[in-house]
Amino acid sequence: MTRKSQDANGSTIRDVAARAGVSASTVSRVLGGDYPVSTATRTRVLRAVRELDYVADARAKAVAGVGTPTLAFVLEDITGPSFALMAHGVEREATRLGHLCLVCSTEGDVQRELDFIETMRAQRTAAVILVGGTADTPEYRERTRRIADSLASAGSRLVLCGRPPLGPGAPVTVIEYDNEGGAYALVAHVLAQGHQRILFLGGKPHHATAQGRERGYLAAHRARGLDPDPELLLHGDFTRDSGHRLMRLALSRKLEFTAVVAATDMVAAGALTALHEAGLDVPGDVSLAGYDDIPFARDLYPALTTVHVPYEELGRLAVRTALGRTAESPDEHLLLGTHVVVRDSIAAVTS
Amino acid sequence: MTRKSQDANGSTIRDVAARAGVSASTVSRVLGGDYPVSTATRTRVLRAVRELDYVADARAKAVAGVGTPTLAFVLEDITGPSFALMAHGVEREATRLGHLCLVCSTEGDVQRELDFIETMRAQRTAAVILVGGTADTPEYRERTRRIADSLASAGSRLVLCGRPPLGPGAPVTVIEYDNEGGAYALVAHVLAQGHQRILFLGGKPHHATAQGRERGYLAAHRARGLDPDPELLLHGDFTRDSGHRLMRLALSRKLEFTAVVAATDMVAAGALTALHEAGLDVPGDVSLAGYDDIPFARDLYPALTTVHVPYEELGRLAVRTALGRTAESPDEHLLLGTHVVVRDSIAAVTS
């Protein structure tokens, strides 16, 4: 409670100065670099620093304008493999560019997301990266645009990663990947194997990512002059359990299909297990495909045919474009390509 | 370059004060809470805040001693499922306790780890959580102890999560889980099914976690009066590719075994794929077990028998004990239990 010094807290620059017999400015200068300081003084200061195990308070430096820049990363749940991949990309690139990396899971709670972004604005982070699909409603656009403006006026930057864009004029960087195109290619591939009735295990009806993939599924059919049976279109979410549940549902309903396309690999994993549990052979009895190409896809049995999404690259790109933006460069909107990777879970129909 | 105000940066408390026609202290007080302020003044201030979209700079608050506390989380690679689980636990508990969460992947680079910890000390984080096994060498202990002291003297706290403890006296919180016991139980289970020659797909020889699991493997044999064939002990790392490679190696060497125990589920996944590729049936021809019980374990085919480790809980506990520690409570050392979860990948030998 006295003037302070040996508290549980680290020592201050003044403590170091006192011990070295110089002023605080001098300590700052020998630590800071470029200003000329005599060798004798420098030595004394450095010794004091070592003896006190001193490290300058990064928050104070930040206030003074020379802090470590930081960037924030907010997602629904780091536990999902594709999220983890993106997180990895973000984190790598961030530290490569000398930035710290704050992370927050929203657990899908919009309010938490809002609160967190406000906190990040207070932290003066260089950028806030929002990742993961969501419903593309007018309300979403308006809310997100407000966030973007607010962040921009604080000198920060909003990045949407795999999220619906906001339309022109919003100070936002958008990095997307092609959901519709990927699904189109994948379903076209399945159709080309002779399958006619393809069960689609989709996500939430309003979820933008889910919609994109569903559109691809439909478009691929139409391109062949086919009109898929609406019964074959099931909706759930992007989890393993959803896939498992939906697959059992389809089986119990005795729907007719020779192939299953799942909206994500996680969904496919759940579906695959359900098929196995029902004693069905994949791809002998039923073919199966996923979407995302998470690392585990190749260790499923049979190895899963799926659509590769460059998630890690997505993350890297997000921070690179967000940080690399020059003062008034135009707002960027990137659309990354996807491609189907053929493995063993799809067979040609024999008949 | 003038006196500032409408820069790209957010507005300051003085801007708000000016606009509301009060002093900065008053603004701080209406925002801060408890100090009595007249309704009229409060209204004016709040309006100014709204009009300027003002948020107090969190870094400045931190310097003044009322900042948002932060905690750091350093691991090798967020991409590993068990790491992701722990990260999730840490993140959840941290935000529950009102802390921000910094994250950094070291990619296994000791120097990066050191640098990052130093940065965290500068950030004055409430705690630094180091997670993931590593080699338990004297050099490790000494280095880590220095870090712990250094952090402690800065009022921060080091938490070792699934890492070798440092021995008594170090200002450290250690949260471990039982590697040897889990492996012992698992291997005992496999032996009880009648298997005599069990291939062990281990990790790096000096890696503490790997050693613990290997010890369990050996102890379970000895408890039955068995002495495992040294040929059956293979070493790699904890990745899927290592499991794949080692399994192929074992097959090409024509080693004799009826069961495989992998040091992690990832290793098991790689091994399983290698077995499938070789045309072997699991568990018909070969039984297989893993360790970790990552979410994917049940979607492998056959569903993987493995040892459950409460990773998410581990993460939650790490932050709770680190933050909950009262001034001079004794340094804690928790050892969490594990248990084997039996699925379909192990069959009894028919002989």
Next chain:
DNA sequence: CGGCGTTGGGCAACCGGTTTCCACGCCGTA
């Protein structure tokens, strides 16, 4: 009507750094 307690709000010090500006001593040179 005057003393007094309460309320509301400004000034200034402080948090821990950085940086501008200036003073001082020493040197070389005219």
Next chain:
DNA sequence: TACGGCGTGGAAACCGGTTGCCCAACGCCG
């Protein structure tokens, strides 16, 4: 010997907040 320039280092202002202290105005009561 006087003077100008350079090499060093300190004092003080600043970054953007919070808070202790003090004072003015107001209402209440005697």
